[in-house]
Each structure stands twice: as structure tokens, then as C-alpha cells.
Amino acid sequence: MAHAYSFPKDFWWGSAVxxxxxxxxxxEGGKGKNIWDHWYELEPNRxxxxxxxxxxxxxxxxxxxxxxLMKAIxxxxxxxxxxxxxxxxxxxxxxxxxxxxxxxxxxxxxxxNGIEPFVNLFHFDMPFELQxxxxxxxxxxxxxxxxxxxxxxxxxxxRVKKWFTFNEPIVPxxxxxxxxxxxxxxxxxxxxxxxxxxxxLAHALAVAAFRTRSIEDGKIGIILNLTPSYPRSDHLGxxxxxxxxxxxxxxSFLDAVVLGSFPxxxxxxxxxxxxxxxxxxxxxxLINAQRIDLLGVxxxxxxxxxxxxxxxxxxxxxMPEWFFDHYDMPGRKMNHYRGWEIYEKGIYDIxxxxxxxxxxxxxxxxxxxxxxxxxxxxMENGQIQDKYRIEFIKGHLKWLHQxxxxxxxxxxxxxxxxxxNWSWTxxxxxxxxxxxxxxQTQKRTPKKSAEWIKAVSQQNGF
Numbered sequence: 437m438a439h440a441y442s443f444p445k446d447f448w449w450g451s452a453v454x455x456x457x458x459x460x461x462x463x464e465g466g467k468g469k470n471i472w473d474h475w476y477e478l479e480p481n482r483x484x485x486x487x488x489x490x491x492x493x494x495x496x497x498x499x500x501x502x503x504x505l506m507k508a509i510x511x512x513x514x515x516x517x518x519x520x521x522x523x524x525x526x527x528x529x530x531x532x533x534x535x536x537x538x539x540x541x542x543x544x545x546x547x548x549n550g551i552e553p554f555v556n557l558f559h560f561d562m563p564f565e566l567q568x569x570x571x572x573x574x575x576x577x578x579x580x581x582x583x584x585x586x587x588x589x590x591x592x593x594x595r596v597k598k599w600f601t602f603n604e605p606i607v608p609x610x611x612x613x614x615x616x617x618x619x620x621x622x623x624x625x626x627x628x629x630x631x632x633x634x635x636x637l638a639h640a641l642a643v644a645a646f647r648t649r650s651i652e653d654g655k656i657g658i659i660l661n662l663t664p665s666y667p668r669s670d671h672l673g674x675x676x677x678x679x680x681x682x683x684x685x686x687x688s689f690l691d692a693v694v695l696g697s698f699p700x701x702x703x704x705x706x707x708x709x710x711x712x713x714x715x716x717x718x719x720x721x722l723i724n725a726q727r728i729d730l731l732g733v734x735x736x737x738x739x740x741x742x743x744x745x746x747x748x749x750x751x752x753x754x755m756p757e758w759f760f761d762h763y764d765m766p767g768r769k770m771n772h773y774r775g776w777e778i779y780e781k782g783i784y785d786i787x788x789x790x791x792x793x794x795x796x797x798x799x800x801x802x803x804x805x806x807x808x809x810x811x812x813x814x815m816e817n818g819q820i821q822d823k824y825r826i827e828f829i830k831g832h833l834k835w836l837h838q839x840x841x842x843x844x845x846x847x848x849x850x851x852x853x854x855x856x857n858w859s860w861t862x863x864x865x866x867x868x869x870x871x872x873x874x875x876q877t878q879k880r881t882p883k884k885s886a887e888w889i890k891a892v893s894q895q896n897g898f
Contacts, residue, residue, distance in 0.1 A: 439897035441837045448513040448848025449893035450506070450551070451870065452803050454559035454603065455519035456489050457857040461496035465534040468525030469564040471571075472860070475619040487863035487875075493855055494878050499542050501880070506854060507549040509870060509886045510893030514546060515554035515659075515732075515802060515850055517603065520563050520584050527563030528580050536591055543595050554850075555592065556600040556659060557585050557642065560608055560618065560860070567620060572608070572631040572638070582641035586649075593651040600732060601639040603802075604661040605689055606632070614755065617861065625754040626711050633713035636692045636723060643726035658693050659732030659802045662686050662786045663739045668763045673743030677760035680705070681741045684756040694731065694794045696724035711754055731790070732802030734852070735783050735832075737776040740765050771828075773808040774866055780831035787839035787846055796845045804832050805852035807859075807866030811883075820872050820883040829885070830898065851889070855880060 611618030613628035
């Protein structure tokens with residue numbers, strides 16, 4: 437039968453996870469410590485219900501069953517990340533053979549189940565020893581990351597064709613160096629921009645290392661959380677506020693990895709306020725030469741802004757918010773459980789922007805999802821009836837379909853996430869999975885949305 441919304445041939449249906457959020461086994465299998473293990477030891481009170489990263493969803497021991505479930509709900513692709521501190525404990529030196537065996541098993545199991553592995557190299561989880569050296573502030577760490585990336589290509593590149601250097605690289609910048617919601621909890625814009633700059637450099641070096649290897653049909657990309665900045669009105673002040681928010685939070689990374697250079701307006705602005713990072717001359721040509729093949733787009737909610745109501749206090753720390761205020765648009769549609777706006781058209785606006793201004797680069801939705809607390813209250817006959825999640829996905833897929841109809845080069849849709857997972861300081865507060873996880877027993881139970889996505893995937897539409 438014809439479907440109202442049919443997707444292109446070989447569309448990627450699946451989901452995404454990250455190592456720290458699902459593997460567990462934090463102190464097993466020779467894994468080194470990362471900044472999350474460390475921060476939890478330091479300040480457990482900053483984690484919801486004081487749940488830390490040690491066990492999470494135990495994918496390390498249960499990956500075979502989990503991958504069988506992925507197949508059962510129609511996945512043809514799946515993104516996960518490799519834990520740098522598991523593969524190379526301490527971040528430098530010898531590769532950990534137990535970790536190699538684990539990741540080989542996961543990759544082989546996925547392929548055996550007809551699921552293509554998409555592998556991401558860094559998802560917020562800096563090895564603790566390297567953070568002690570300054571993390572991304574230190575160029576030595578940038579070099580070590582490039583060596584780690586090269587080791588991954590050599591170990592797994594015979595089977596993995598889709599590679600990503602970073603997931604949401606702006607988040608460690610915001611969380612760790614501006615707004616105090618990730619370790620090392622520094623509030624210093626100058627250092628934040630240095631971290632951002634070195635992350636782009638690390639990305640470029642990892643792309644360069646990829647290009648020297650012959651991975652047949654291999655593609656290298658990055659995953660960016662693109663959050664469109666919508667102005668309150670057509671007023672020039674509001675428009676300018678939105679453009680600057682966009683510079684900081686979207687174009688900083690997007691322009692660098694797709695177009696090969698940082699936006700001139702951003703460079704000028706940082707220069708004017710004495711916030712430019714230090715760099716070496718040859719970096720410019722390197723970043724320009726190493727452009728990506730494939731862009732993953734994470735989209736959850738829009739950013740709405742307006743012109744500043746009050747001038748910033750010059751004695752306060754420099755912040756992007758010196759140039760705009762956040763705007764709560766009246767009447768907006770909300771995910772009341774999570775406190776986030778739901779604006780499905782945002783996904784269309786992102787894709788049209790990529791088509792019009794970024795060479796219509798090959799892309800896919802690498803994350804989109806809806807977090808809900810206490811989902812047990814939607815339980816009927818032993819299954820969570822997450823109709824709100826089905827509606828959420830459907831609304832975004834309709835706009836994604838529209839973008840594809842208009843010629844946007846979109847190849848797939850991955851939900852965040854496959855199964856309920858541990859979410860940084862929020863731990864298990866909001867659930868996002870197709871599969872429900874009982875944190876006490878680790879029992880997996882598919883939700884209503886799992887049945888729905890299976891049908892969508894099988895029909896390649898709905």
C-alpha cells in the first residue's frame with residue numbers, strides 16, 4: 437500500500453547511544469577512569485538521586501540481547517561510541533585488548549544482525565588523566581586524540597564504514613567552561629573558546645588520519661546539535677540577537693567542518709572583546725583541507741532569542757548572552773515532562789539551511805527524542821503506552837519528509853535512544869528509549885513506540 441510519508445530507498449532507521457551512558461562496567465575490563473567517573477566520586481550530589489556511571493544499562497554484558505532487540509524492532513543502523521578511556525586507559529599508550537575484544541564483538545554482532553554500525557569517537561568522556569593535563573586546552577591532548585582515532589580506524593575500519601569524530605562538541609565547551617554543568621566546572625569564556633578551537637583542530641587531525649587510510653566506501657563526519665535561533669520578531673535588534681546566537685552555538689562548528697573556516701563575524705566579535713583563542717598558522721590550512729563527508733544532526737528544541745533588555749555588567753564574566761536574551765514565546769508547544777519546547781518544523785529549517793548554505797551536504801538526523809519522567813504511569817498490560825513519543829517522532833518525520841521532497845540530502849533518522857539510559861547529571865530522571873530498562877533488575881521491555889518504529893522501518897514510511 438502507498439504510504440502518506442514514504443522515505444528514500446535504503447533510508448537509515450535506528451537509534452543512538454554513547455559509551456558512558458549505556459556500557460556500565462566502569463571499573464571492569466581494564467577500563468581507565470574518565471571525567472564522569474571522577475566527578476561522581478567527587479560530587480555525587482550533583483547527579484540525580486546520586487546515581488553514577490558505574491553500572492548504567494549494562495550494555496557491556498548484555499550487548500548480544502540488546503542487538504537482537506534492535507533487529508527485532510527494525511533497526512538497519514545504530515550509532516554507538518567507543519570509550520577512549522576503555523580502549524586506551526589513561527588516554528595514551530597501550531591499547532587495551534579486552535576493550536578491543538568487546539568492540540569487535542559489538543561490531544560483528546551488529547553486522548550479523550543486518551545492522552550497520554555507525555561509530556563515534558568522542559561523546560563527552562575525556563580520560564581523567566588527560567583532563568588533569570588540561571583536556572582540550574592542551575595541544576598535546578589534541579595530538580593524543582588523533583592517535584586514538586587512528587588506532588580505532590586501524591582496529592575496526594575493515595568493518596565500520598561510517599565514522600564520526602565528535603558528538604555535540606559544543607556541549608563540553610558550554611558545560612565544562614561556560615555554564616558549570618560538566619566537569620571541570622570552569623567559568624571562563626577565553627578558556628571555553630580555546631577548548632572549542634582545539635576540538636575543531638582535533639577533529640581536523642582525525643579526518644586527516646582517516647584520509648590516509650583506505651577504508652573502502654568509508655565516510656567520516658561529525659555530529660552537531662544544531663539548534664536554530666529564532667528571533668522574537670522582525671525587529672532589527674531581535675534579528676541581530678538571533679544571528680549572534682547562531683554564530684556562537686551553530687556556525688562556530690558547522691562552518692569550520694563543512695566550509696573549512698570559522699565565520700568571519702565570530703572571529704571579529706571575539707577579537708573585539710579580547711576572547712580569541714591562541715592558534716598556530718598552519719592550523720588554518722589544515723582545518724580548511726579536512727572537510728567532512730557526512731553530517732549527523734541532533735535536534736531536540738529550538739532556541740528563541742530577543743534583543744538584550746539590559747546591557748551586561750562589564751565586570752561580569754564574558755558570555756554569549758552578552759548579545760541576546762532568551763525568549764519564552766507565548767503559546768509554544770511544550771514537552772511538560774522535560775520542560776523543553778516541541779517545535780517540529782525546526783528539523784526542516786535545519787535541513788533547508790544545509791541545502792542552501794552548506795552545499796547540501798549528505799546528512800541524517802543522528803538524534804531526536806523526547807525525555808519523560810516516571811513513564812511507569814503510562815503502563816497498560818505490562819507495556820508503556822508512550823503515544824506522546826510516537827506523536828513526537830511522527831511530527832518530526834513529517835517535516836523531515838518535506839525537506840527531502842524539496843531536495844535536501846537527508847539519509848536517515850536515529851532516535852535518541854535505543855533503551856533508557858543514564859544521562860549525565862540527570863542519571864535516570866528522564867527516559868528516552870524505545871525499550872524500557874528496569875534499573876534494579878536491568879530487565880528490558882519494548883514500549884509502544886518500539887512496535888511503531890518497527891512498522892515504520894519495515895514499510896520505509898507511515
